[in-house]
Amino acid sequence: MKHPITLTINGHRHEVEVEPRRTLADVIREECRLTGTHVGCEHGVCGACTVIVDGDPVRACLVFAVQAEGAQIRTVEGLAQGSQLHPLQQAFMDHHALQCGFCTPGFLMLSTALLERPDPPSDAELQEALSSNLCRCTGYKNIVLAVRAASKAMHATSGAA
Amino acid sequence: MRSVAFQYHAPRSLDEALAILAEVAPEDGRIIAGGQSLVPTMAFRFVRPGHLVDINRIAGLDRLSEQPVVASVPAPDAAPGTELVIGALVRHAAFHRPVVAGPLGRLLTEVAGHIAHYPIRMRGTFCGSLAHADPASEWCLVASTLDARLVLRSVRGERIVRADDFFTGVMSTAIEPDEMLVEARITLPSAGARMGFDEFSRRRGDFALAMALVSFDLVDGRIHSPRVGVSGVEDRPCRIAQAEALLEGCVPAIDVFQAAARAAAAAVDPLEQPQLPAIYRRELVESSVRRALERAWV
Numbered sequence: 538m539k540h541p542i543t544l545t546i547n548g549h550r551h552e553v554e555v556e557p558r559r560t561l562a563d564v565i566r567e568e569c570r571l572t573g574t575h576v577g578c579e580h581g582v583c584g585a586c587t588v589i590v591d592g593d594p595v596r597a598c599l600v601f602a603v604q605a606e607g608a609q610i611r612t613v614e615g616l617a618q619g620s621q622l623h624p625l626q627q628a629f630m631d632h633h634a635l636q637c638g639f640c641t642p643g644f645l646m647l648s649t650a651l652l653e654r655p656d657p658p659s660d661a662e663l664q665e666a667l668s669s670n671l672c673r674c675t676g677y678k679n680i681v682l683a684v685r686a687a688s689k690a691m692h693a694t695s696g697a698a
Numbered sequence: 699m700r701s702v703a704f705q706y707h708a709p710r711s712l713d714e715a716l717a718i719l720a721e722v723a724p725e726d727g728r729i730i731a732g733g734q735s736l737v738p739t740m741a742f743r744f745v746r747p748g749h750l751v752d753i754n755r756i757a758g759l760d761r762l763s764e765q766p767v768v769a770s771v772p773a774p775d776a777a778p779g780t781e782l783v784i785g786a787l788v789r790h791a792a793f794h795r796p797v798v799a800g801p802l803g804r805l806l807t808e809v810a811g812h813i814a815h816y817p818i819r820m821r822g823t824f825c826g827s828l829a830h831a832d833p834a835s836e837w838c839l840v841a842s843t844l845d846a847r848l849v850l851r852s853v854r855g856e857r858i859v860r861a862d863d864f865f866t867g868v869m870s871t872a873i874e875p876d877e878m879l880v881e882a883r884i885t886l887p888s889a890g891a892r893m894g895f896d897e898f899s900r901r902r903g904d905f906a907l908a909m910a911l912v913s914f915d916l917v918d919g920r921i922h923s924p925r926v927g928v929s930g931v932e933d934r935p936c937r938i939a940q941a942e943a944l945l946e947g948c949v950p951a952i953d954v955f956q957a958a959a960r961a962a963a964a965a966v967d968p969l970e971q972p973q974l975p976a977i978y979r980r981e982l983v984e985s986s987v988r989r990a991l992e993r994a995w996v
């Protein structure tokens with residue numbers, strides 16, 4: 538039986554009808570047509586599907602879409618403001634933190650949630666948290682560099698504001 | 699792969715959840731808490747529940763509190779003191795910072811850092827881990843070693859089960875199909891209690907191949923009431939009486955820890971798994987117990 542639900546993604550409301558067994562990752566991609574969220578392993582191991590739900594980074598393949606009704610969902614499509622890249626996206630470019638790009642949306646959403654935390658993570662915590670997601674081609678060194686650089690850039694701006 | 703079709707229920711109160719659970723239990727109706735173990739096992743079709751009762755919209759289940767220990771069945775001998783009460787929706791991430799002052803809060807924070815990865819800890823729950831009863835679950839080891847009391851409720855009433863009777867094997871517990879684990883209670887140790895944890899896994903965030911949790915009090919410089927728990931090795935977490943007996947009354951020292959660790963390695967009966975011969979697991983147990991004791995001591 539399908540359930541009519543409303544998902545709020547990047548501030549936009551999407552009215553969809555879904556079977557309860559559809560995961561949030563699938564519904565974001567196939568019903569809401571936001572294909573920036575990638576799906577790799579589909580059982581919680583790779584992190585490619587990471588999105589932000591009510592402020593927390595979560596594996597979208599381990600949440601059923603019906604569970605996310607009423608929540609504020611953010612995906613990689615919501616990061617850039619028009620042609621202005623988000624500081625994390627800019628840092629990923631500048632530091633060559635992506636190669637094939639398959640894992641990138643997951644890393645970006647994971648890092649966005651981490652850097653927006655009221656208590657920004659220490660270097661060690663950042664490194665530990667970034668081990669949550671798998672990147673099989675770029676390697677982690679540049680990803681960690683990029684996230685640290687973005688962290689500096691973001692906190693410098695918010696400090697100046 | 700996708701899970702089989704199921705009916706979804708999102709009750710707003712505990713009573714409503716228990717009523718639905720009672721009704722759907724015969725059709726393999728189950729609770730979904732964090733979903734971090736259930737959703738993957740459904741995707742692989744290892745389990746095919748006909749109904750899911752989602753407890754995430756029930757207010758108050760994420761409560762963490764301290765209360766006086768009430769002597770009750772099955773713990774009429776419960777020592778007076780205070781217990782930490784962990785509600786059904788308390789997530790792993792709640793323990794990223796100590797939830798109580800003293801050694802227990804510090805221990806739980808250390809242990810939480812070993813569970814899966816950051817985003818999984820945002821949703822997975824303490825009680826869900828106990829209900830799932832993976833032999834390599836860190837929280838199951840905590841519950842077993844610290845003799846947690848598990849509160850099970852259904853429309854038929856409430857009962858409290860000791861951790862010893864709760865874990866019955868690989869992914870099996872004393873929870874009846876119509877019951878929900880509503881909270882776990884752990885007695886707070888004395889302020890001076892020594893606690894230590896160690897785990898071995900191949901990569902950070904992977905399930906442990908062996909882990910150990912120890913705690914003891916120091917009375918006149920000697921070990922008193924030691925607890926030594928080991929997990930990830932047998933089908934469920936276990937206390938090692940032989941190691942505890944060796945420690946009782948001793949002045950903490952490396953050779954004492956080493957003897958207890960050897961006793962633990964000899965006492966366990968490791969699950970035979972491909973590429974994990976029992977002899978290797980015993981060696982891991984020995985080093986985990988020794989390291990946990992050293993951490994408790996320094």
Ligand SMILES: Cc1cc2nc3c(=O)[nH]c(=O)nc-3n(C[C@H](O)[C@H](O)[C@H](O)COP(=O)(O)OP(=O)(O)OC[C@H]3O[C@@H](n4cnc5c(N)ncnc54)[C@H](O)[C@@H]3O)c2cc1C
Nearest residue numbers: 581729731732733734735736814822823826827829835879
């Ligand atoms: C990649 C990955 C790595 C992981 N690594 C680890 C690890 O290193 N250590 C570890 O311990 N765990 C690990 N986990 C599992 C994770 O910790 C889960 O969160 C936990 O095992 C289950 O908790 P949950 O709240 O997600 O339960 P769910 O997945 O919602 O439920 C699990 C089972 O328990 C039942 N259940 C849940 N809550 C209750 C309740 N209150 N009453 C009765 N029944 C209930 C459900 O019906 C289901 O059968 C990992 C998971 C993933 C995806």
Ligand code: FES
Nearest residue numbers: 577578579584598
């Ligand atoms: S697709 Fe969700 S974690 Fe791999």
Ligand code: FES
Nearest residue numbers: 636637638672673
């Ligand atoms: S950029 Fe290719 S997997 Fe990470």
